[in-house]
Amino acid sequence: xxxxxxxxxxxxxxxxxxxxxxxxxxxxxxxxxxxxxxxxxxxxxxxxxxxxxxxxxxxxxxxxxxxxxxxxxxxxxxxxxxxxxxxxxxxxxxxxxxxxxxxxxxxxxxxxxxxxxxxxxxxxxxxxxxxxxxxxxxxxxxxxxxxxxxxxxxxxxxxxxxxxxxxxxxxxxxxxxxxxxxxxxxxxxxxxxxxxxxxxxxxxxxxxxxxxxxxxxxxxxxxxxxxxxxxxxxxxxxxxxxxxxxxxxxxxxxxxxxxxxxxxxxxxxxxxxxxxxxxxxxxxxxxxxxxxxxxxxxxxxxxxxxxxxxxxxxxxxxxxxxxxxxxxxxxxxxxxxxxxxxxxxxxxxxxx
Ligand SMILES: C[S@@+](CC[C@H](N)C(=O)[O-])C[C@H]1O[C@@H](n2cnc3c(N)ncnc32)[C@H](O)[C@@H]1O
Numbered sequence: 438x439x440x441x442x443x444x445x446x447x448x449x450x451x452x453x454x455x456x457x458x459x460x461x462x463x464x465x466x467x468x469x470x471x472x473x474x475x476x477x478x479x480x481x482x483x484x485x486x487x488x489x490x491x492x493x494x495x496x497x498x499x500x501x502x503x504x505x506x507x508x509x510x511x512x513x514x515x516x517x518x519x520x521x522x523x524x525x526x527x528x529x530x531x532x533x534x535x536x537x538x539x540x541x542x543x544x545x546x547x548x549x550x551x552x553x554x555x556x557x558x559x560x561x562x563x564x565x566x567x568x569x570x571x572x573x574x575x576x577x578x579x580x581x582x583x584x585x586x587x588x589x590x591x592x593x594x595x596x597x598x599x600x601x602x603x604x605x606x607x608x609x610x611x612x613x614x615x616x617x618x619x620x621x622x623x624x625x626x627x628x629x630x631x632x633x634x635x636x637x638x639x640x641x642x643x644x645x646x647x648x649x650x651x652x653x654x655x656x657x658x659x660x661x662x663x664x665x666x667x668x669x670x671x672x673x674x675x676x677x678x679x680x681x682x683x684x685x686x687x688x689x690x691x692x693x694x695x696x697x698x699x700x701x702x703x704x705x706x707x708x709x710x711x712x713x714x715x716x717x718x719x720x721x722x723x724x725x726x727x728x729x730x731x732x733x734x735x736x737x738x739x740x741x742x743x744x745x746x747x748x749x750x751x752x753x754x755x756x757x758x759x760x761x762x763x764x765x766x767x768x769x770x771x772x773x774x775x776x777x778x779x780x781x782x783x784x785x786x787x788x789x
Pocket of ligand 1: 452485486487488489490491492496497498499518519520521524581582583584611612613614617
């Protein structure tokens with residue numbers, strides 16, 4: 438089975454973390470939206486790197502966000518950005534297929550009736566076209582470069598949200614593990630006054646940023662055109678420009694130092710300690726951030742201030758893939774993934 442773009446042995450762990458994050462956050466947001474008179478009546482959800490709906494054969498980020506919103510009965514609108522038009526089309530098809538499967542499984546149940554309303558005004562179980570209408574009502578798949586399309590999303594948010602309303606929601610960023618982490622749209626959305634209450638989750642490969650910066654400073658790297666990256670920093674150059682008062686960093690995992698940043702203006706934001714999140718302003722958080730920012734060769738002691746952390750192996754059963762999911766990995770591929778997870782410590786090596 439071909440694997441989706443961006444799949445690695447850390448993908449399952451990433452998606453489990455996203456699922457847990459959405460589950461908790463959407464539960465809280467559902468409570469806030471239903472009780473606060475000044476709340477915009479739907480959560481604003483943005484997946485800046487949506488992909489084609491599957492990651493390594495499992496539901497990808499957009500499907501997870503959609504599924505958790507439905508599970509928590511959260512009224513929402515979700516924008517799913519994807520650079521590649523073909524992948525964007527595939528994503529929409531998969532969302533429709535997923536909703537159809539939900540309706541087959543939970544015939545006319547409350548699961549898909551956001552806020553108890555049937556948005557299409559008919560019985561969802563009777564007409565497969567209704568799933569298309571439902572998805573198009575709740576999800577806008579946005580093909581193209583999110584650095585550009587973020588302006589369309591901002592315009593649409595401005596149209597939907599009355600001034601003075603608190604807008605709860607989540608923006609998720611998840612680049613390809615290169616220098617493509619979506620910092621520009623995250624900065625833009627974090628500074629939008631109407632999105633003050635909207636939280637941010639970013640998954641990022643910290644090692645590649647350091648490597649590219651160091652490459653950009655070497656003669657060989659400059660010959661390869663990396664000179665433009667000689668001053669690229671994860672923290673100073675990127676995360677710190679996202680305007681949110683509080684933040685947590687996830688302990689980095691693996692040779693690529695895969696990490697999450699959770700950014701919010703809500704002081705009592707859940708801690709997600711079980712998933713390795715640490716307050717960025719704590720001593721440990723500052724040490725991790727320092728290590729994510731600077732390579733060993735840029736540090737006085739030549740050492741990273743953390744190890745790579747345990748690899749949490751894929752646990753496919755927790756994803757609740759419908760048995761009929763045609764692209765779900767076979768048990769042999771899951772076994773292969775577990776086997777490769779087991780050898781990870783052997784592959785660890787020093788990052789430069
Ligand atoms: C790691 S994959 C995302 C996987 C997805 N979040 C999931 O969980 O299934 C990154 C995706 O971001 C898309 N992408 C990269 N740069 C982008 C950009 N500037 N605008 C929109 N999408 C982009 C890629 O085409 C790719 O599908």
